[in-house]
Amino acid sequence: MKKNLSLTxxxxxxxxxxxxxxAQTNDTAFMGPQYANxxxxxxxxGTVKAEPRNNWELGFxxxxxxxxxxxxxxxGMKLFTYPKGDTTAWNNVDTIGIKQxxxxxxxxxxxEDGAFNRNALGHPDYGWGIYNAINHDxxxxxxxxxxxxxxxxxxxxxxxxxxxxxxxxxxxxDLDNQNEVSVTLDxxxxxxxxxxxxxxxxxxxxxxxxxxxxxxxxxxxxxxTTVNEGVRERxxxxxxxxxxxxxxxxxxxxxxxxEDWAGSEMNGNRTTIGHEWKDIDMSTYTWIIDDSLCYxxxxxxxxxxxxxxxxxxGSGSGKxxxxxxxxxxxxVNESLVQNSMRVYPNPANQLVTILFDDVKAxxxxxxxxxxxxxxxxxxxxxxxxxxMKIDISSLKPGLYIxxxxxxxxxxxxxxxxxx
Numbered sequence: 350m351k352k353n354l355s356l357t358x359x360x361x362x363x364x365x366x367x368x369x370x371x372a373q374t375n376d377t378a379f380m381g382p383q384y385a386n387x388x389x390x391x392x393x394x395g396t397v398k399a400e401p402r403n404n405w406e407l408g409f410x411x412x413x414x415x416x417x418x419x420x421x422x423x424x425g426m427k428l429f430t431y432p433k434g435d436t437t438a439w440n441n442v443d444t445i446g447i448k449q450x451x452x453x454x455x456x457x458x459x460x461e462d463g464a465f466n467r468n469a470l471g472h473p474d475y476g477w478g479i480y481n482a483i484n485h486d487x488x489x490x491x492x493x494x495x496x497x498x499x500x501x502x503x504x505x506x507x508x509x510x511x512x513x514x515x516x517x518x519x520x521x522x523d524l525d526n527q528n529e530v531s532v533t534l535d536x537x538x539x540x541x542x543x544x545x546x547x548x549x550x551x552x553x554x555x556x557x558x559x560x561x562x563x564x565x566x567x568x569x570x571x572x573x574t575t576v577n578e579g580v581r582e583r584x585x586x587x588x589x590x591x592x593x594x595x596x597x598x599x600x601x602x603x604x605x606x607x608e609d610w611a612g613s614e615m616n617g618n619r620t621t622i623g624h625e626w627k628d629i630d631m632s633t634y635t636w637i638i639d640d641s642l643c644y645x646x647x648x649x650x651x652x653x654x655x656x657x658x659x660x661x662x663g664s665g666s667g668k669x670x671x672x673x674x675x676x677x678x679x680x681v682n683e684s685l686v687q688n689s690m691r692v693y694p695n696p697a698n699q700l701v702t703i704l705f706d707d708v709k710a711x712x713x714x715x716x717x718x719x720x721x722x723x724x725x726x727x728x729x730x731x732x733x734x735x736x737m738k739i740d741i742s743s744l745k746p747g748l749y750i751x752x753x754x755x756x757x758x759x760x761x762x763x764x765x766x767x768x
Contacts (some may be wrong), residue, residue, distance in 0.1 A: 373674045375659075378568040380667030384423075384587050388568040389559050392646060392654045392673055397559045402569060403498065405546035405555050410461050411536050413515045416475035416487050418507065419455045419463030419544065422572035423585050424498035427452040428464040431492040431504070442504045442524055444494060452496075454572045454583055458618040460543060460593055465493070465507060477507045485512040495521070495549070503549060515540070521549060543593065565595050565648050566622070568669060573624050587667070588624030594649035597621040602641035609746045610645035610653050610676055611696060611765055626658045636661040645676070653677040677748050678720070690753060696765035699742045703753065705735045713755025715739055717764065720748055730755055741766055 376395060378388045380402075389398045403424055410417030420426050429450045431442060456462035462469075466476035468491070473480035478487035487510040495503045505521040515536040522529035530552055539545035539556060546555040558564075566589045573586035591597050598613035599621055622644055628637050644656040653676045660670030691704040703715065715737065717726035725744060730737050730753070741749075744766045751764040 373672055375670070375672055377660075377671075378566075378589075378669045380568055380570075380587070380669070382666060383664050384570040384667045386667070387557070389564040390566045390568060390589075391563060392565045392648060392656075392675075393652070394563075397564045400557045404548060404551075405557065406495070406497065406549045407547040408463070408544040409517055409534065409536060409547070410463070411515075411540045411542055411545055412461070413536075413540070414512060415461055416466060416478060416510060417461035417463050418465035418477065419460070420465075420495070421498070422454050422464065423570035425585060426498055427454075427496040429453070429494040429496070430468055431494055434492070435490060436492055436506060439492060439504070439506060440526060442492060442494065444502060444524060447494065447502075450494075457574060457620045457623075460619050478510065486510060487512065489519075494524075497549070561592060561594060562649055565592050565646060566590065567592070573620065586624040587664070587669075588620070588626075589622040589669070590619045591617075591621060591646070592649075593617060593619075596647050598645045600643050600645065601639065603643055604641075605657075606745065607643060608655060608674075608676055609767055610647075610655065612767055613645050615645065615647055622656070627661045629663075636663055651677075676720075690760045690762060692751060692762045692764060695762075696767040697741055698766075698768055699740065700738050701741055701751075701764065702736060702738050703751070705753070705755070713753065716752045716754070717741065717744070718750045718752065720750065725749070742768075 378390055378396065380386050380388055385402060386399045387402045388396055389400070391397050403421070406421050406426065408419040408421070420428050429447060429452050431438065432450060433443070453464040453467040455464050469476035473482070475487060477491055478489045480487055489507045489509060493505045495505050497503065502524055503521050504524055505519065507517065507519045509518045510516070511518070517534040517536065518532070520529060520531040532547065534545070534547065534554060536545055541560045542556070542558040543561045544558060546557050548555055568589050570585055570587045571590065572583055573588065574581050575584045575586065596615035596617050598610070598615045600607060600613055626639050626642055629635070630637055638658050638661060646654045646656055648654070655674040655676055656671055658669065658671045660668070662668040693702055695701070712732045713730040715728045715730055716724060717739070719725055726739060726741065728739055746766050746768055749764045749766060751762045753760045
C-alpha cells in the first residue's frame, strides 16, 4: 500500500508540474508610438526589457571570431561603400553622385551578416576588412559613408579588429574632416549579449540588451522586404526578429487547432516571423492579421511554443497582440524516458504497440494523459503477455504521456501523435 501511494503522489506531482503545458496565454508587445522602443521578449517570462530604439547607430556582434557589424537601419540610416578610393582616400572623401550609389543593409536571415559585411567575398574577405592569417586580426580596407537618421553624413573606417582581444578600432568624422572621433571598443564585457552598441550621436558605448539566453523575440522596426506591385523592395517595417538561440517554423494556411510542430521544419533565420503576419487595408487604413498563420518556436532549452498573432495597432501605439501556447516542455520529455518499455511507432498515427520488459502474470492498466493532466485513454492490459496495442486515432496531434501500471510497477513514456 505504501508503494502504491508513493507512486500516486509521484505522478500527481508530475502532472501538477506540467499544468502550464498546453495552456494558452494572451500577451502584448508594446513598442510605443512610432515604435519608439525595442521590446526584448521571452516566451517563458514575457517582456524582459524595453529599450529606446533610436539610441544607437552601430552594433558589433560579440562573438570573438566574428566580423559582424550592423547599422540601425530601422531609423532610415543608409551605409554606402565609398566607391572613389580605398582607405588612402580618408582625407579626401566627397559624395558627389551619392544618390546613384548603392547602399548596404543588414541581412534578412542572419544577425551576424550586417550592412558592413554585405560586400564580403568569403574568407579572408569579410566586407569591411581582410583576415590576417599571422595574428588573426581583421584589417579594414574600405571607407564608408553613413547617412544618419537625421540625414547628415559621416565617413567611417573600421580600421581593425584585434580578434584575440575581441576589440574593435574604428574612427568617424564629418566629410570635411571635422569632429573626428577615434574609438577602441572592448567587446569582452558584453559577450553574454548578442551585440554591443555604439552611438555616434552621443559618442558612447551602449549596453542595450539582456543576456542572449534571456529572450526569444525582439519586437522592433527594421529594414525588411516588402512587395510593391509585384516587386520586392527594401522598406522599414515593424515586426518580430528571433534570437540566434531559437529556431522557428512558419505554417500557413493552417486551422486554429494545428499543433503538429514535430512535422514542421524549423530554421534559425532572424526574420522567419518578421512582419508578414499582418497587412494594411489601404482603403480603410486598418491592419489585417493573417488568421491562418501560426509559428512554432523552439527556445534554447528545447521548449516548444505555438505563437499566433491576433492584433496590431500600427504606429499609433506600436502594440502587437498574440497568443502563445506551450506545446512541449523539454525537461518533462527527458524525465519520462527512464524506463525499459518500448513504444512504437513514435510519433504514431493510428495504433501504438507497447513492448514490456518482461511477461507479467497479472493484468494492469495503460493510460494516456494530455500534458494538461487530463486522462484521455485508459485500457486494461492482458495477463501473461509482454505487449499490447492501443488505438490513438481519436487523439488530436500533439504530445502525450503514456503510463503503464502493471505488477506494482509504473512506467511512463512520451508519445507524439501525428495525423
